[in-house]
Amino acid sequence: MAVIPMWKCDRDGSMFSDKKAAEEHDKMLELAANITMLLEQTFDSIDEKIAEDIGLLFAKHKETLAKAIKGKPELILEIGKESADGQSEEANTNE
Template sequence: MSITPMWRVDRDGSMFTDKKSAEEHDRMLELAANLTTLLEDHFTMDEQLAEDIGLLLSRNKDILSKAFKGKPDLVLEIGKPSDEKDPDSEAA
């Protein structure tokens, strides 16, 4: 019998086989939570919508960072099938 170490992210209960992926996922969720709070503080919107927007922005932070640095067309690529990643693809 082999033993596989697993790391569980407390925020959403997802499981990962390596610590780096678990920490990266946790940081993404923390950023999403903070973005959700920002949206709720500045706009009148449904809590679920604010959370969905926060997750969308957080999952695409690298693309958004490049867009803010002078490549605004990259924003239009978010959500297209070729760029879409399953954030739980490493979850067991």
């Protein structure tokens, strides 16, 4: 019997066969949690779920956001298109 090493992310329970991928996922979730906390501290009436969704969106697209901040603001619109495409695909699979 073969032994396959697996890494489990404490934050969401995701399993990875690659340690580097597990660490990157954990860092992304930590960034999302910190963004969520910032939003909740800054905006008193923000819905917790919306703050979490925004945090995850920003964390998943941190490279694109960094490029947009450095002078390519049109890249932000690409994130919106990707998110809309992902939601429509998800809706189609749920039907």
